[in-house]
Amino acid sequence: MSQNSLGSEVSIANVAAVAGVSTATVSRVLSGRRRKDDDLSRRVRQAAKQLNYSVNYAASALRSDVTNSIGLIVPELKNAMYSSVVQAIEPAVNAQGKQLILGIGSTADEQEKRIRLGISHRADGLIIIPVETESVVHFLEDVAEQIPVVQLLSQTYSNKLDWVGINETTVMQIIADHLSTAGARSVAYIGSSTNELDGMSLFTAFHMQMTVSGLSTYTEWIHFTAEGIDFGFQIMQGILSQHNFYPESVICADGLTAVGAFRACKDAGLEVPGDIKIAVLQDSEICRDGAFNAPSFTSVQLPWKRMAREAMTLVSAEHERKSWLPSRRELEPVLMIRDSTVVSS
Missing domain, CATH: 3.40.50.2300 (Response regulator)
Incomplete structure (x- = not known):
């Protein structure tokens, strides 16, 4: 049974689950971008054979080169929270020697267009604050079978996507x-x-x-x-x-x-x-x-810098030994008590 990697009966996520690795690792092994012939690579190939899974080589060809770019998609920049995310993510991306591709989309349709644009530019990973999360979650799950995807902040409706945020x-x-x-x-x-x-x-x-x-x-x-x-x-x-x-x-x-x-x-x-x-x-x-x-x-x-570091750890294309289970990293906010609530004694 020949399968492609988006929306088939057997998906790259199934292979990742059997091999006990991330979908990104499966993609790298089966596309030939991971050249190590070690136990991890052998587990991936064995799992693919066991599930009768074959790579969609047309899609893999699009992923054949590492571009050292990370896509970041936010609903808008006027909102102080979203602009804080951008200000924290950009230096974290630069620290890893990568380039930030920023996309702004205030609707699910606009965000899907920005995501597709990031894929066309062969981004190595995607960090997103989704709008209308329920509307885009299945599309994001499909994208996550090709490149690492990390959702920030908003409530997550997926048990397949990595998430970093606050409660x-x-x-x-x-x-x-x-x-x-x-x-x-x-x-x-x-x-x-x-x-x-x-x-x-x-x-x-x-x-x-x-x-x-x-x-x-x-x-x-x-x-x-x-x-x-x-x-x-x-x-x-x-x-x-x-x-x-x-x-x-x-x-x-x-x-x-x-x-x-x-x-x-x-x-x-x-x-x-x-x-x-x-x-x-x-x-x-x-x-x-x-x-x-x-x-x-x-x-x-809010711990913006730590949030950025956690997101970059998860989205990094080199993070090959990540568990196939999605990561959910909830960070703690801190209340800064100042003059507007405290009466001077």
């Missing part, structure tokens, strides 16, 4: 625990758009964790917006004008939104952190430095 529930837990300890009993939420996968995941985690932590909230206190000082100001101003009481804390998606929320509190005659405490979902220079005449903001610091 949104952990992010919300450390914020909620701190706000509660600092004396807050209620919370508002100004998050990023739920049209973004991470925006929806974070809001879901917020909804669950606030219930667990005993912090009350109201529907009128929950908003989703683009990043920006003006957006933060307008939304927080609206929250403060709706009732004769106000939330004792607010969680903002980013530093600029937090600056806007702070200005609205100040205009209303409320003190931060005495009356309202402000926490931010992602650390930045704005949070650290107390820019725009605002206090420094308590915020969640």
Whole structure:
């Protein structure tokens, strides 16, 4: 039975499972790019023979040369989280003597086009923050049979793809625990758009964790917006004008939104952190430095550099002894406690 490597009854993943190696290793052995005639190579060839698997040589020919390039696909660059990923990945790629191929796609269709472009440029591996993950997961699994694929950040729907990221529930837990300890009993939420996968995941985690932590909230206190000082100001101003009481804390998606929320509190005659405490979902220079005449903001610091190193380890074409099982590497965020939530004694 002759098989190709995408979507057949017997796939390269089956060969990898029997041989106990990665799909990338199978591809290198069967295409002749791995020249060592050792036990690992013999296991691969024996597994292929056992499963009656033959290489799609047309596809393998496209993979015959190592280009020392890594593809990185993100939904956009305006989002602070995604731009942080790019800033962390690029030096990690350079450190391995490779070149970064950056693709931007805000929809599943656009991302698929960028992926195909990366394959046409013979990228040695692919790192991706997918949008509409369920829509692209099967395509990514097919691609992973040809080159290493690592998914970053977003919730993974695949048991075949390597993944590096954080748990949104952990992010919300450390914020909620701190706000509660600092004396807050209620919370508002100004998050990023739920049209973004991470925006929806974070809001879901917020909804669950606030219930667990005993912090009350109201529907009128929950908003989703683009990043920006003006957006933060307008939304927080609206929250403060709706009732004769106000939330004792607010969680903002980013530093600029937090600056806007702070200005609205100040205009209303409320003190931060005495009356309202402000926490931010992602650390930045704005949070650290107390820019725009605002206090420094308590915020969640994500391990970008370690995330980049882990992704490069998994996507490296030289990583031949990786288990055939996918890796799931969950990294721990750290809450940086600053002036916006702590009342000076």
